Amino acid sequence: MPFEEDPAYLSKSRLKSDLVAHNVALPPAASKKEIYVELHLKHIDQRNAADFSSDEEDLVPDVADREEDPDHTEIPDPRTLTDDELKAALLHHGVKAGPIVGTTRAVYEKKLKKLLQPDESGKVNGAEKAVVYSDSEEEEEEEVEEEEQKADGEEEVEESVCTESEKQTAEQTDLAKQESSQAKLPYQNGSFPYLQCFMPSSRLHARPTSNRESKSKWNSRNAVKSSERSRSRCKEIPVGISRASSVDQHSGLGSGPPQEPMKDIIKEIFPETGTTPTGIHATRRRPIKGAAQRPVQYGYPATPVSPATLERREMERRRVPIRIQILVFLIMACILYFIYVNLEDICVVLLDSLNQGFDSEDGYSLQAETEDTQVVSGQD
């Protein structure tokens, strides 16, 4: 209304419409104009007076407030957002979301809800997890997993929470970790000392893979502490071995489950070793030949020789050398040649000797034979 209108000058229907426009309850239909005027004056004119000067200014903040309210009071239910809007909202909070599919949508909605309630949930989670940590110290099985979750939980906390709560949780987990590490030592120190060195170092390797996003002070602190712990444990090993048997008896029950995987590994690597009470296996080293009071009594082979060469050497030993074989062959050849050339003379000599031997008895037959041979040789 550009100018004030005296309600008295307005018609009854006009007054009625005005009242309706301002959400004022209408009086009964058959009431007089005066009642309408009164109501009009009461409600509408008051409002007009208050808003008159600042009509346009009020509009803008009202609209702005209405737009901002949802964010503060989490009204834009992540469910009402489209996939793209949900993804954009998550990105706005620093979370790079994967594909928002039917099965993943619920998870991402939950995540967005969590991110939209940053301060309260951060502190509450920190307190809850602190409580969880103190309870879980007694349970040995969950220690490793709890510690891993602590670090993961702290990553989440770090991302979204202010520094004060960070420090608090960091201190709490530091204490918890130290206590749990001390609790672990007596169980594991005695029976499997050499594997202690591997445990923290493998966890060191696991750390970088899970801390892909937040490589902050906490990680370096963690790495330094765990490396220190591993060094201290490795130094304690020689001491621990001497106390092995007594510790083992006390901690036999408690150390059961975590020790099983280590036992399996040893058995895999060394399948033939028997079990000893202390769990330590040592193999005798081969004695040094000729060293202190260990004279060379046994015929150790000078050089390592394969079985094939050994066999070949044996064979060559028993075989007649080639030169000698050739020599014998030549000798035989000469003899045969000699016989072939001098066949006649040899026959004569042989027969003469035979004749002398059998002079008296078989003179004719021999002579006949000599005649035959002479005839034969003559024909040749």
Added chain:
Amino acid sequence: MSSTSQKHKDFVAEPMGEKTVMALAGIGEVLGKRLEEKGFDKAYVVLGQFLVLKKDEELFRDWLKDTCGANVKQQGDCYGCLKEWCDAFL
């Protein structure tokens, strides 16, 4: 080295093929049935979900908790099992 169960070792030793959901570490009969009801009847379907969540631990754990009500330890076992399988075969 964190302790890994025999189930974990068996699963990670070879390609999963047509193994059921119960073959996953941390998933027993009860949880396996719940997953099957939701449509995740084979291990490779859960693997698919794991990959769609970009192998993110937190998201996968949340999803597992919402879908079949796995507790913290079971979530961790299943996540570790799938992660190692992916490192070996994917």
